[in-house]
Amino acid sequence: MRIVQLANAYSPTSGGLRTVVDALGRGYVAAGHDRVLVIPGKRHTREEGESGLVVTFPGVPVSGGYRVIPRFAPVRELLEELKPDTVEVSDKATLAAAGPWARENGVGAVLISHERLDAVTAARFPHAWRTGNRLLRPALHRRSRNLAEGYDAIVVASAFAGQEFDGTSAPLCEIPLGVDLDLFRPRPAAREAGPDAGSDVGPDVGSDAGVGASVGTGAGAGERAGVHLVYSGRLSVEKNPIAAVAAVKALIAAGLPVHLDVYGTGSQRHHLERAAAGLPIAFHGHLADRAELAARIAEADVVLAPGPAETFGLSVLEAMACGTPVITADTGGAGELLAPHAGLAAASNGPAFAGAVAQVMEWPEAERRAAARLRAEEFPWSRTIASMLALHDRLPGDRGPLATGTGTRSGPG
Template identity: 40%
Template sequence: MEVLIARVANFVHATSGGLRTALRELGKGYLTAGHETVLIVPGAEAGEEETGYGRVITLPGPVVPGLGGYRVLINRRAVSATLRGLRPDRIEVHDRSTLRWLGRWGRENDVPSMMVSHESLDGLLRLFVPGRSLGPWTADRLNARTVAAFDTVLCTTGWAQREFLRLGAAPLRVPLGVDLDRFHPGERVAGPDRVMLLHCGRLSAEKEPRLSLDTLAELRAGGLDAELVVAGDGPLRGDLSAEAERRDLPARFLGHVPDPRALLATADVVLAPGPIETFGLSALEALASGTPAVVRTSSALPEVIGAAGVAAAGDATGFAAAVREVLARPVDDRRAAARRQAELFPWSRAVEGFLTAHANGGATARRRRRFLTPR
C-alpha cells in the first residue's frame, strides 16, 4: 500500500554531509518502493521543489551561531500547518532535540511517528561536559522523553542503541548504506609517492579533527613520508590550517568537496577521529572505494568497518600505530577487504529496514488507539 512519508530534519544545507546523504538515499528508496515522500527542512526563505528523492519543502529557520551556517526549524506553527496540509501517513523525524514535539503532534493527529537517532546525546554530554555526574542522568531523562514521544525510535548501530537500551527501551536497529556503484575502487587515480592520509568530514569540535593533524606529525616524526588531505569545512578550518603551517606539516585543506570519489579511492588510509560518531557514512564510502579506515574505539565505527580497518584510542600515538598496521598489509588485500565490508551495507537494505520500521510503527499506533479508545 502506498503511503505518504513526511520527513522533517534540521541541520541540513547544501554542503552538509552524512545526514543529507542519508535523507537523499532513503528518499530515493521510498520512491522506488512506490511511496510518496516529502522532506521539510529549514532555509533562509520559504520554497518548494521536486527532486529525485521526493518533494522538498523549505521553511524559514534561523542560523545557529557557531555551527557553520546550519539552520533549525523553530516555528512550530508553520511546521504544523505544513504537515496538516500534507496529511501524511507517517512522520519520520531526524532531530531528537528541537523536533521532539513532533511525536506528540503525531499522536494528536493520529499519525504514526518515528525518530531516527543520528547522534549520541550521552556522547555529546560526555564530550562537552567532562567529569560531570549530571551528564548520564541528563541524557537518560531526555532520552526517556524521546522514547515516550515517538511510536518508534530507530538507531543505525548497536553503539547508538545502548543509551536507549539501558532505559529498558527497545529501539530498532537499521544500518545506513552506501552507493556501491558511485563509490568504487575504480575511481582510484595515480597519487604521489608519499603515503596519502585523508580526513573527510566536518571540521568542528565534536569531530576532533586535530587528531588527524597530530597523527600526521607522529608518523612523520617516526620517519614515514606522509601527507594529509582534508576534505571538509567547518569552524575549525582556519585554526587547523594555520597550525599545520606553523608546524610545517604537509596538510592540504580543500574545503567542501562536492565529489570526493577520486580522493576516497586514491588515499592510502582514511582517518575518522570522531569520538562519538553513531555510524560514519564517509568511512563507509571510503571502504566502498577500496580504502581502509582508522577509527576511534570510542565510536560506533568499529562495528561498521569490521576487519577492513583498525580502531585506535584517541591519541596520536595510537592512531599512528593503527595507520602503520594498515599499511603493513598487502595493498591488494587491504583494498579488497575494504570493498567486501562495504558490500554488506547496500542502500536497498537500509531502505527495506526503514520501511519495515514504519510499518511496525503503524501497527504500534493502531494498538495504542484500540487501548485508549473507550469500549
C-alpha cells in the same frame, strides 16, 4: 503511503544527515510512495521535484553554517494539511515535537537518532563533561528517554547509538545505514607501485615523542610522497580532526613520509591550518562533487576517522567502499563497521592513530583493499531502505502491530 521526513541542520554541507535523508527519500519514491521533505532554509518555499515535495521554512542560523526551524507551529499546520501516514524525524530539537503530534493524530512516528546527546556533549565540551558528567549524564539520559517515549519507534544505526535509549519504552530498531556502491568504488586499476611503508616505521611510531614535532615539506595536493592519508568530514571539535594532524606529526617523527588531504569545512579550519603549518597537509574545503570525492578517497592509502562519538560512520563506510582501509576511534559506533584487514580502531589521538596507520601499511595492499570493499558491500542502501519501509508499514495505525528489531545488523567481521 505518504511519508513526511522532517530534518533540521540539513544543508549542502551537512554531510551524513543529508546523505541519509536523501537516500531514504529517493528509495521511498522509487518504491511508489509519496515522500515530502521538510527542512530549514532562508525563506519559505514549496517545490515539487523528482524525489517528491520539498518544503522549506525560514531557519535560524546556528554553528557550522546550519539552520534550524525555530518553531514547530508552522510545521504542525503543514502536517495537518498533508495528512501523512507516517512522519520520520531526523532531529532532537524543535522538530521532535512531531512525535507527540503524530500520536495525538493517529499517525505513525519514527525518530532516526543521528547522534548521541551524551557522546556529542562529551566530545564538544570535554572540560565541562569531565567536571560535571555526574550531573550531565543522567540529565541527558532523561531527556533522551523522554524524547523517545513520544515516538512509536526509534531507529539507531549501531549498538553504540542504541545505548542512549536504555530504559525507554519505545521500540528500538537497529537498522544500519548504507552506501552507494556504484558511486563509491575502488579505483579502476591498482597502481604499478605503492609505498612499502612497513619496514620504514620504527617501534616508536606510537610514542608521545613523535607528537609536536614540526617536521615536513608543506607539500600540497599533487606533491604526495609516501603514505597518502585522507580525512573527510566536518572540521568541528566533536569530529576531532586535530588527531589527524597529530598523527601526521607522529608519523614524520618516526621517519615515515606521509601526505594528508583534508576535505571538509567547519569552525575548526583556521585552528587546524595553524596546527598544520609546515606539515605535508593540504586543506581542500568542502568538495560538493561526490564523484570527485570518491575518486580521491579511492586513491588514498588510508582514511582517518578520529571522531570519538560517531553513531555509525558513513564516511568510514564510503571509504571502505572505495577499497580504502580506515582508522577509526575506538569509541563510538564506527568501529562496529570494521572487519579484518579493512581497518583498525585506535585511541583517538595522534600517536595511536599513527601506530595504527603503520600497522595497516604492513598488510599487503591488494588484501587490505579487497577486505575493505567486501565489508562495504554488506551495506547497500537497498537493504536500509527496505528495512525502513517495513518499519513504516508496521507503525501503529491501520497497518498492523509494530515489530521491534526491524532490519538485521551485520556486526564486525
